[in-house]
Amino acid sequence: MGILDSKVPSGPLAEKWTNHKNNINLVNPANKRNIDIIVVGTGLAGGSAAATLAELGYNVKTFCYQDSPRRAHSIAAQGGINAAKNYQGDGDSAYRLFYDTIKGGDYRSREANVYRLAEESVNIIDQCVAQGVPFARDYGGMLDNRSFGGVLVSRTFYAKGQTGQQLLLGAYAAMNRQINRGKIKPYNRHEMMDLVLVDGKARGIIARNLVTGEIERHSAHAVVLATGGYGNVFFLSTNAMGSNVTAAWKAHRRGAFFANPCFTQIHPTCIPVSGDHQSKLTLMSESLRNDGRIWVPKRLEDAQAIREGKLKPTQLKEEDRDYYLERRYPAFGNLVPRDVASRAAKERCDAGFGVNKTGEAVYLDFASAIQRYGKETALTRGIKNPDNKTITKLGKEVIEAKYGNLFQMYEKIVDENPYETPMMIYPAVHYTMGGLWVDYNLQTTIEGCYCAGEANFSDHGANRLGASALMQGLADGYFVLPYTIGDYLSNDIRTGAIPTDLPEFDQAEKDVQDRINKLMSGSGKHSVDYYHKKLGKIMWNKCGMARNAKGLEEAMEEISALRADFWENVKVPGAANSMNAELEKAGRVADFLELGELFAKDALTRNESCGGHFREEYQTEEGEALRDDENFKFVSAWEYKGEPKDAVLHKEELVYENIELKTRSYK
Amino acid sequence: MKLNLKIWRQKDANSKGELVDYTLDGVEGDMSFLEMLDVLNEDLINNGKEPVHFDHDCREGICGTCSLQINGEPHGPDRLVTTCQLHMRKFKDGDTIVIEPFRATAFPVIKDLVVDRSAFDRIQQAGGYISVNTSGNTVDANAIPINKHDADDSFYAATCIGCGACVAACKNASAMLFTSAKVSQFALLPQGRVEATERVQNMVRQMDLEGFGNCTNTGACEVECPKGISLENIARMNREYLSATTKG
Ligand SMILES: Cc1cc2nc3c(=O)[nH]c(=O)nc-3n(C[C@H](O)[C@H](O)[C@H](O)COP(=O)(O)OP(=O)(O)OC[C@H]3O[C@@H](n4cnc5c(N)ncnc54)[C@H](O)[C@@H]3O)c2cc1C
Ligand code: SF4
Ligand code: FES
Numbered sequence: 001m002g003i004l005d006s007k008v009p010s011g012p013l014a015e016k017w018t019n020h021k022n023n024i025n026l027v028n029p030a031n032k033r034n035i036d037i038i039v040v041g042t043g044l045a046g047g048s049a050a051a052t053l054a055e056l057g058y059n060v061k062t063f064c065y066q067d068s069p070r071r072a073h074s075i076a077a078q079g080g081i082n083a084a085k086n087y088q089g090d091g092d093s094a095y096r097l098f099y100d101t102i103k104g105g106d107y108r109s110r111e112a113n114v115y116r117l118a119e120e121s122v123n124i125i126d127q128c129v130a131q132g133v134p135f136a137r138d139y140g141g142m143l144d145n146r147s148f149g150g151v152l153v154s155r156t157f158y159a160k161g162q163t164g165q166q167l168l169l170g171a172y173a174a175m176n177r178q179i180n181r182g183k184i185k186p187y188n189r190h191e192m193m194d195l196v197l198v199d200g201k202a203r204g205i206i207a208r209n210l211v212t213g214e215i216e217r218h219s220a221h222a223v224v225l226a227t228g229g230y231g232n233v234f235f236l237s238t239n240a241m242g243s244n245v246t247a248a249w250k251a252h253r254r255g256a257f258f259a260n261p262c263f264t265q266i267h268p269t270c271i272p273v274s275g276d277h278q279s280k281l282t283l284m285s286e287s288l289r290n291d292g293r294i295w296v297p298k299r300l301e302d303a304q305a306i307r308e309g310k311l312k313p314t315q316l317k318e319e320d321r322d323y324y325l326e327r328r329y330p331a332f333g334n335l336v337p338r339d340v341a342s343r344a345a346k347e348r349c350d351a352g353f354g355v356n357k358t359g360e361a362v363y364l365d366f367a368s369a370i371q372r373y374g375k376e377t378a379l380t381r382g383i384k385n386p387d388n389k390t391i392t393k394l395g396k397e398v399i400e401a402k403y404g405n406l407f408q409m410y411e412k413i414v415d416e417n418p419y420e421t422p423m424m425i426y427p428a429v430h431y432t433m434g435g436l437w438v439d440y441n442l443q444t445t446i447e448g449c450y451c452a453g454e455a456n457f458s459d460h461g462a463n464r465l466g467a468s469a470l471m472q473g474l475a476d477g478y479f480v481l482p483y484t485i486g487d488y489l490s491n492d493i494r495t496g497a498i499p500t501d502l503p504e505f506d507q508a509e510k511d512v513q514d515r516i517n518k519l520m521s522g523s524g525k526h527s528v529d530y531y532h533k534k535l536g537k538i539m540w541n542k543c544g545m546a547r548n549a550k551g552l553e554e555a556m557e558e559i560s561a562l563r564a565d566f567w568e569n570v571k572v573p574g575a576a577n578s579m580n581a582e583l584e585k586a587g588r589v590a591d592f593l594e595l596g597e598l599f600a601k602d603a604l605t606r607n608e609s610c611g612g613h614f615r616e617e618y619q620t621e622e623g624e625a626l627r628d629d630e631n632f633k634f635v636s637a638w639e640y641k642g643e644p645k646d647a648v649l650h651k652e653e654l655v656y657e658n659i660e661l662k663t664r665s666y667k
Numbered sequence: 668m669k670l671n672l673k674i675w676r677q678k679d680a681n682s683k684g685e686l687v688d689y690t691l692d693g694v695e696g697d698m699s700f701l702e703m704l705d706v707l708n709e710d711l712i713n714n715g716k717e718p719v720h721f722d723h724d725c726r727e728g729i730c731g732t733c734s735l736q737i738n739g740e741p742h743g744p745d746r747l748v749t750t751c752q753l754h755m756r757k758f759k760d761g762d763t764i765v766i767e768p769f770r771a772t773a774f775p776v777i778k779d780l781v782v783d784r785s786a787f788d789r790i791q792q793a794g795g796y797i798s799v800n801t802s803g804n805t806v807d808a809n810a811i812p813i814n815k816h817d818a819d820d821s822f823y824a825a826t827c828i829g830c831g832a833c834v835a836a837c838k839n840a841s842a843m844l845f846t847s848a849k850v851s852q853f854a855l856l857p858q859g860r861v862e863a864t865e866r867v868q869n870m871v872r873q874m875d876l877e878g879f880g881n882c883t884n885t886g887a888c889e890v891e892c893p894k895g896i897s898l899e900n901i902a903r904m905n906r907e908y909l910s911a912t913t914k915g
Binding site: 048051052055066067068069070071073075076085087120123125126127128129130131132134135136137138139140141142143159160162164165166169172173174176177179180186188211240241242274275277278279280282283408409412413415478479482524527529571573574578579581582 | 678679695696697698699701702705706709711712713715716717718720722723724725726727728729730731732745747748752754756777778781783784785787788791792793794795796797798799800801802803804805806807808809812813814815818819821822825826828829852853856858859
């Protein structure tokens with residue numbers, strides 16, 4: 001198992017990163033000019049990495065499939081970003097953030113990485129403010145904070161419901177500065193189709209120009225993949241339509257191990273599915289759980305009456321409502337971690353208490369918060385004996401200021417006013433904790449191929465806490481990679497530019513071309529979406545919020561059969577040598593059809609429940625996840641061997657030196 | 668409901684385009700506008716035809732990728748929404764809907780409804796940033812208090828999604844609203860003041876170079892902007908520009 005060396009530095013936890021930085025090799029500024037780096041992906045992770053590497057003096061090429069780096073899916077992040085600033089003086093610290101993250105991840109992440117993340121979190125906020133990111137502030141001019149699930153402090157920085165947008169535009173601006181200096185060359189509307197290895201090292205990529213259809217070769221001394229998550233393997237998710245696994249999967253096929261593919265986050269608060277035409281699901285930020293209370297009717301008859309439209313939720317008395325999270329988890333209440341909240345919603349809906357037509361929705365209610373804020377505001381404004389109308393009005397204003405854009409989004413989609421009637425929500429696929437396996441330096445098992453952001457597996461274990469993905473993406477890109485990649489590149493100062501006419505590039509380009517030709521020559525029975533939707537159904541039903549061995553075995557077979565059918569019968573109209581959206585989709589779905597099978601295999605192998613991975617066979621009497629530390633305290637890292645079912649498992653045993661493993665309890 | 672669609676089809680940048688008629692049945696009010704086009708495309712594909720190309724990604728109104736001119740209005744008849752957030756309940760059975768790309772010299776058509784908005788990126792590259800390196804030892808984020816009102820206004824300006832509706836709405840195809848939003852975001856923050864002079868000059872110069880038209884204060888941009896970016900930003904940019912040019 002020599003290959004899976006996590007390269008965690010020795011020494012006390014709190015000193016590891018500083019010591020490591022002091023001991024690694026550097027590249028001097030003059031030599032950096034002779035070194036090229038490819039960064040695939042310009043979201044928070046890729047954008048921040050590209051900008052920082054270019055500032056340091058490397059020649060950077062960036063790639064993204066959108067028409068501008070500013071449109072990466074990070075833009076959609078709503079609620080906020082964590083940092084252990086302890087500005088609220090509520091006892092926060094790097095250690096507490098570290099502890100919460102490990103616990104939230106159900107003890108399936110690497111201690112040293114998570115500690116480093118917590119340590120760097122404070123720098124992120126400083127950096128972003130210096131860049132002009134307009135975070136929310138209080139009347140004293142200081143930064144404001146809110147709380148997210150699974151924690152007992154207020155450490156989340158935010159910009160209304162558009163935190164991801166503001167952070168991404170900050171990274172985009174930093175990139176623009178380097179583009180203007182000529183240090184970054186952006187290749188937008190380009191998709192990475194393959195990774196090129198020369199003498200076992202990542203030395204370039206094959207990309208497709210999505211406007212002209214041209215296949216291009218790009219070489220570099222190192223390749224960074226920051227291509228986001230693969231939630232779209234479920235077809236319906238909160239991810240952008242183009243989010244994909246292709247870049248990571250191509251690296252996997254070339255030798256990068258894929259870690260914990262089955263660790264997926266199903267987010268509890270999303271707008272429920274409305275019909276078959278649905279193309280994506282919309283998140284309602286977790287920050288809403290600061291103020292919204294989740295409930296379903298206590299009585300089955302009431303639930304049924306509501307479903308049939310005979311009863312309105314606002315007509316139901318307090319005592320007839322079941323605030324099931326507050327009931328089951330009094331300590332954390334509505335702010336339990338996502339996996340717990342999602343399963344609890346599923347449990348209630350499966351038991352027949354769902355509140356929309358499909359029976360798959362629960363309420364998120366702001367009525368109490370509106371009253372509470374209304375009274376508070378009346379008091380601070382010195383309004384004596386305010387009537388109910390005034391209180392409600394004032395309360396609504398506070399809610400509007402906090403969550404206005406989310407409420408508007410909800411109203412546009414559902415056509416109901418959430419200020420007047422409770423929101424309906426249901427869990428949806430949202431984030432993938434799994435991803436390419438990386439060591440402490442964020443290097444994959446391919447030398448010179450690095451992976452950052454949601455695309456890697458590193459920091460969130462089996463469940464990610466809210467507001468921690470943005471933190472991880474920016475920590476990776478601004479503060480980790482720029483150091484660790486220098487250590488690797490210090491061996492390349494005499495290499496010189498990597499030529500693109502090497503046989504390895506010829507071969508990789510030919511592979512890409514062959515694959516495109518094959519996609520274009522299917523029998524033409526079914527569209528790409530037909531297959532994607534079928535895959536999504538299998539994933540959701542058998543690899544979703546609850547899994548069992550039988551279902552997972554079936555999933556593996558069904559996906560394998562669907563894949564064979566796809567390659568035979570898919571229909572891709574148009575030409576390959578021009579803009580062709582169907583061809584782009586086809587390539588991505590082809591990769592999802594492989595990943596999906598590995599996902600099921602991974603879930604089948606992990607005979608325990610932990611975080612987002614819930615195996616029905618392994619639960620306590622109260623229906624809580626039953627972890628098995630004796631046998632499964634490891635990261636599953638899969639090696640590609642052709643068919644996904646033949647993938648070979650490598651284990652990275654997780655070592656806990658600073659935290660005692662406990663049963664996660666939010667009661 | 669059943670709809671008559673007139674959709675702009677154009678093979679590539681060098682070909683001539685035209686409006687093509689389609690009828691589509693079975694459209695539901697819950698569908699988003701783009702989901703309606705998905706249904707049309709599925710039909711086209713199943714009939715061996717090339718689907719209509721249009722830009723989209725997040726489908727929740729934040730990435731700024733979707734960009735359709737619907738019955739002559741950027742992002743369609745609803746206010747404060749992007750095309751992807753527009754729902755079919757805004758239309759009725761039998762309606763005729765004309766769907767075109769955003770039109771502007773600086774936004775050439777790539778294919779069907781897809782346009783090239785890279786001019787916007789170049790305006791940002793000319794100065795839409797604060798020159799600060801990543802170091803890990805910048806000053807503490809709370810070292811400089813910022814008046815909440817300014818911070819909020821800066822945030823509102825910063826919520827521009829770079830969609831280009833303002834340009835498409837303007838008879839002069841001016842990019843003033845877009846450019847002024849970024850200029851304002853930084854002008855309102857102490858961190859951004861340092862380079863304010865160069866920033867506004869460089870960004871405005873690039874805006875002119877890209878072939879965007881002049882602003883004649885019609886206000887159409889503000890009406891169509893899905894994010895409610897205010898005309899006040901243009902006024903602020905004009906002040907910044909004036910003071911930059913008089914400073915020399
Ligand atoms: C709706 C929503 C809300 C969220 N809210 C929060 C929140 O409040 N707080 C929080 O911490 N996290 C949140 N998250 C999670 C967080 O936003 C993401 O995990 C994070 O932004 C991912 O960043 P990234 O840089 O890794 O990838 P992304 O931002 O997804 O970027 C991926 C990049 O890779 C490029 N790319 C992908 N494939 C290819 C390819 N084959 N070739 C070329 N380029 C490619 C894309 O063009 C893009 O530039 C949210 C997520 C969603 C979906
Ligand atoms: S100002 Fe408004 S219309 Fe113009 S690009 Fe920004 S968001 Fe779009
Ligand atoms: S698709 Fe992202 S804003 Fe419409």
